[in-house]
Amino acid sequence: MEPLSRSERAALCNSALEAGESAPTLCGGWDVKDLVVHLLVRERHPVGAVGIVVPPLAGLTERTSRRLARQDFTALVERVRGGPPLWSPTSVPALDRAVNSLEFLVHHEDVRRAQPGWEPRELAEAEQRAVWRSLAVAGKGLVRAAGVPVELRWPGAARDGDARTTTLRAGQDPVVVTGEPVELALLLFGRDQHRGLRFDGPPEGVRRLRGSDLGF
Known part of the structure; x- marks a missing residue:
């Protein structure tokens, strides 16, 4: 590939x-x-x-x-x-x-996604894995501004032997964000135009994550 x-x-x-x-x-x-x-x-x-x-x-x-x-x-x-x-x-x-x-x-x-009528793309499985693995490394810096424990979850990761969950900031009662790798990447880079993400965890933590200026 x-x-x-x-x-x-x-x-x-x-x-x-x-x-x-x-x-x-x-x-x-x-x-x-x-x-x-x-x-x-x-x-x-x-x-x-x-x-x-x-x-x-x-x-x-x-x-x-x-x-x-x-x-x-x-x-x-x-x-x-x-x-x-x-x-x-x-x-x-x-x-x-x-x-x-x-x-x-x-x-x-x-x-x-700034153009009218955009729809999410379907990436090949290998491309999604590449995004997921990149997020596991870069994501730690991207969520620093939120100041809350954060985990990412991609249900599809287990199909290829990757970890289903990656911890970006350790701590008790983390905010867990579940979704496809591209959508997770857009969230972590501070974009609002993402789709299909689920946020679980303490409401205050979710609020802080979603309201923070994420990204480098």
């Missing part, structure tokens, strides 16, 4: 071209072109990318983004499709999978 990071990168690019550069996304006030520019800054412009994680240096990101935004939309999308440059750490396949699998999955859904 093609790695999820690569298949979602290609699918995101296809959806971006189909939606068009001025179409909305789930990323605040960004349109599709803004999102594509963000991906390029993050992956190909290390100086500009510093401001993504260091707010006082956000001006570097803004300047780089403005420069890229003046370029042709289709050309920008194809640059994303081409993958990371050879000097990038994510050109190493293992790092690409670790860093980009959830990034491109969620941003692909940011494009899809």
Whole structure:
């Protein structure tokens, strides 16, 4: 199977071209072109990318983004499709999978689910397992803002020998969120456009989890 990071990168690019550069996304006030520019800054412009994680240096990101935004939309999308440059750490396949699998999955859904009439996709079983395993690692940081014990549950995990439940934050009386891996990923990245999730546990814990600014 093609790695999820690569298949979602290609699918995101296809959806971006189909939606068009001025179409909305789930990323605040960004349109599709803004999102594509963000991906390029993050992956190909290390100086500009510093401001993504260091707010006082956000001006570097803004300047780089403005420069890229003046370029042709289709050309920008194809640059994303081409993958990371050879000097990038994510050109190493293992790092690409670790860093980009959830990034491109969620941003692909940011494009899809901002359009009228969207429906959840059916991912292949192997793709769902890849999302589930990524959440078990990245999810611990994603729920930190909630400050409550959290467990994820995917009933389908047991079919392939994976753990049915993964603990993101240990503690008594956890909030247990049950659903499909993609929907769980969208929740943990702070998106409201998820479907079919069930929240069990102390009502106050559920309220805090659902009301928190989740994500990195």
